[in-house]
Amino acid sequence: MAGQEQQQPQSRDTEVDEDIPATPAPPEGQASAATQGVDDLLDEIDGVLESNAEEFVRAFVQKGGQ
Amino acid sequence: MTAGPSAVSGGLPVGGAMRVMGSETEYGIHAPSAPGANATMMSARVIQAYAQVTRQRAAGGAEMRWDYTDEEPLHDARGWTLERSAATPEQLTDRPPVLDAEAIALAYGRAELDHDGEDESGSLLMNMVLGNGARLYVDHAHPEYSSPEVTNPRDAVTWDAAGDLVALAAVRRLAGDPELPPINLYKNNTDNKSVSYGSHENYLMPRSVPFGEIARGLTPFFITRQIMCGAGRVGLGQDSSRPGYQISQRADFFETEVGLETTIRRPIINTRDEPHATADKYRRLHVIIGDANLSQAANFLKFGSTAMVLSLIEAGLAPRVDVHEPVGALQAVSHDTSLTATLRLLDGRRVTALDLQWMYFEAAAKLAQDTGVADAVDGDGHTHAVLERWSATLTELDSDRAAAASTVEWLAKLSLLEGYRQRDGLQWSDARLGLVDLQWSDIRPEKGLYHRLLARDRMQRIVDDEAIARAVSEPPSDTRAFFRGRCVSRFGTDLVGASWDSVIFDLPGRGKLQRVPTREPLRGTEALTGGLFARHHEAGPFLAELLGLPPGS
Numbered sequence A: 001m002a003g004q005e006q007q008q009p010q011s012r013d014t015e016v017d018e019d020i021p022a023t024p025a026p027p028e029g030q031a032s033a034a035t036q037g038v039d040d041l042l043d044e045i046d047g048v049l050e051s052n053a054e055e056f057v058r059a060f061v062q063k064g065g066q
Numbered sequence B: 001m002t003a004g005p006s007a008v009s010g011g012l013p014v015g016g017a018m019r020v021m022g023s024e025t026e027y028g029i030h031a032p033s034a035p036g037a038n039a040t041m042m043s044a045r046v047i048q049a050y051a052q053v054t055r056q057r058a059a060g061g062a063e064m065r066w067d068y069t070d071e072e073p074l075h076d077a078r079g080w081t082l083e084r085s086a087a088t089p090e091q092l093t094d095r096p097p098v099l100d101a102e103a104i105a106l107a108y109g110r111a112e113l114d115h116d117g118e119d120e121s122g123s124l125l126m127n128m129v130l131g132n133g134a135r136l137y138v139d140h141a142h143p144e145y146s147s148p149e150v151t152n153p154r155d156a157v158t159w160d161a162a163g164d165l166v167a168l169a170a171v172r173r174l175a176g177d178p179e180l181p182p183i184n185l186y187k188n189n190t191d192n193k194s195v196s197y198g199s200h201e202n203y204l205m206p207r208s209v210p211f212g213e214i215a216r217g218l219t220p221f222f223i224t225r226q227i228m229c230g231a232g233r234v235g236l237g238q239d240s241s242r243p244g245y246q247i248s249q250r251a252d253f254f255e256t257e258v259g260l261e262t263t264i265r266r267p268i269i270n271t272r273d274e275p276h277a278t279a280d281k282y283r284r285l286h287v288i289i290g291d292a293n294l295s296q297a298a299n300f301l302k303f304g305s306t307a308m309v310l311s312l313i314e315a316g317l318a319p320r321v322d323v324h325e326p327v328g329a330l331q332a333v334s335h336d337t338s339l340t341a342t343l344r345l346l347d348g349r350r351v352t353a354l355d356l357q358w359m360y361f362e363a364a365a366k367l368a369q370d371t372g373v374a375d376a377v378d379g380d381g382h383t384h385a386v387l388e389r390w391s392a393t394l395t396e397l398d399s400d401r402a403a404a405a406s407t408v409e410w411l412a413k414l415s416l417l418e419g420y421r422q423r424d425g426l427q428w429s430d431a432r433l434g435l436v437d438l439q440w441s442d443i444r445p446e447k448g449l450y451h452r453l454l455a456r457d458r459m460q461r462i463v464d465d466e467a468i469a470r471a472v473s474e475p476p477s478d479t480r481a482f483f484r485g486r487c488v489s490r491f492g493t494d495l496v497g498a499s500w501d502s503v504i505f506d507l508p509g510r511g512k513l514q515r516v517p518t519r520e521p522l523r524g525t526e527a528l529t530g531g532l533f534a535r536h537h538e539a540g541p542f543l544a545e546l547l548g549l550p551p552g553s
Helices: A010-015 A033-046 A053-059 B039-054 B062-067 B071-077 B101-108 B153-175 B211-224 B296-314 B326-334 B353-371 B383-399 B409-424 B431-440 B449-455 B465-471 B481-494 B526-535 B539-547
Strands: B021-026 B028-030 B127-129 B135-139 B142-146 B184-186 B199-206 B233-236 B242-246 B254-259 B266-270 B282-287 B342-344 B350-352 B495-499 B502-505 B514-517
Touching: A033 B409, A033 B449, A053 B431, B021 B153, B021 B296, B028 B039, B028 B142, B039 B127, B039 B135, B039 B142, B039 B153, B127 B495, B142 B153, B153 B184, B153 B296, B153 B465, B199 B296, B211 B254, B211 B266, B211 B282, B211 B296, B211 B326, B211 B353, B233 B431, B254 B326, B266 B326, B296 B353, B296 B383, B326 B342, B350 B353, B353 B383, B409 B431, B409 B449, B431 B449, B481 B495, B481 B502, B481 B526, B481 B539, B514 B539, B526 B539
Parallel strands: B254 B266
Antiparallel strands: B021 B142, B021 B199, B028 B184, B127 B135, B135 B142, B199 B282, B233 B242, B342 B350, B495 B502, B502 B514
16 A cells, blocks of 8 residues: 555654654665665574465464454 | 543552453464364363373363253252352353364374373373463364453463463473374464464453443444554465565454454454353453464563553443444555555544554543553553553654664564575565564563563563463462462362362262362462462461351452
């Protein structure tokens, strides 16, 4: 969904904590600490994700609940 | 005090975020190495595994079948002086019968049941009451943890998170058993293939509040509170057939405005009315519309803001707004991650979800200030924190979404998904994004993506880890869950069971069961019964002193 585009004003960028990624990725070239943090995070998560995403997701079939 | 009927308080301050409440979590269950495994059987193995961890056999187990099917014998067994209250057998049967051990044996063969040598009857455990006052059992095809009753949103978060540790302990136990396939549990609400399972909230209310007022006051709030406490979902539609991302796990599964069902034609307002307490005084409001939350802050706001809206309704001060076509509005809000879509009100106004939440916030803040519970120093100790977080979250959602991503679960998940989309150029239909969504909710800290973010302090904690770990075995001190939990921990071998409103003893040498009703949720507290537990370490003398007390405790 492309709904992320109507975004909040960027005027508070200077207040953004460096640990917290902006929801829409910042423009390229803005190699901030936040971007680096996201890259590190994704690298870590690459190593945690179940292998064969398609098969894993397909096999997750639940019976009804409330 | 201008707030609603004092009867609701039962001793709790009225007008704010305090009330008797609790959570229920049905976990998604999956054994990757055993595709097609029977879900009820796997769920029973989870309960069994936790029983092995705690050895809290006595308060649950296959012996609990009286709870569901042998009501009459139990009824005959009560004959005892405290049992003059208006209990009906139905009130013990808070769920339809689950598939019991005998039925499983018929369907799958006795050999399936004999894997646990400790269980002399060869039957599978389907139901436990835990030392923290919670219930752990098989609900349909999922393991479910129902938290003990608590009095405030912070404790709701604590004992809900403790349930995730209970589930984790069972998963670990199963993973260590070479004869059984490992089982994963997920704190989510859909398989994205048309099936949803619930995460429910319960709130105690005075019976005197008309149900129509509750439904009217809550509906606009429930349509929009997801922007603060939705858990996020990849895929649109019940079967996720349309690519995209939405705010709520549950929204697409709701089909009607008000109703009794919880598994089909799910209603925004559920009318199930089992108070598990003195029925002429209380109503237990059963809320089925929420997402399961891993984010502590989101969970805190879910319970805290909802409790405050109920206080508004009780005081007759809920905002007078009626949303046109509530079910469609619920889904429109969920599908609009920009938070700019407008909803039509019956009076013709068009407002955003944020506008509606601000209306509720302002009304709730005013009532809390008028009643004095919101004061940072002299208030009730909880409402101030709820209001602070509620307004901060709405402000951030409006103008600083990066900051909101450390508390608002759907935004935290979205930021991770957007990271993948940017880095790898993935479309919303890509299976890896579906996997991120699913694995977000894996309860194992090393595999669950929420937990990976928590470990990096990208998600805020509002309860420290030690408090959650304690809540795995310790009951809340200020509700009847204290009595229930302590009875289980202390006298487990002398109990045949416990339910929300009773604890049932079976003492050696006595011909009949002795049932202690606990129909007042704010009795049975540590303040009222702590001394009794301190004085007695054996069930016989304990019961003798207890039964010497006036009824009603």
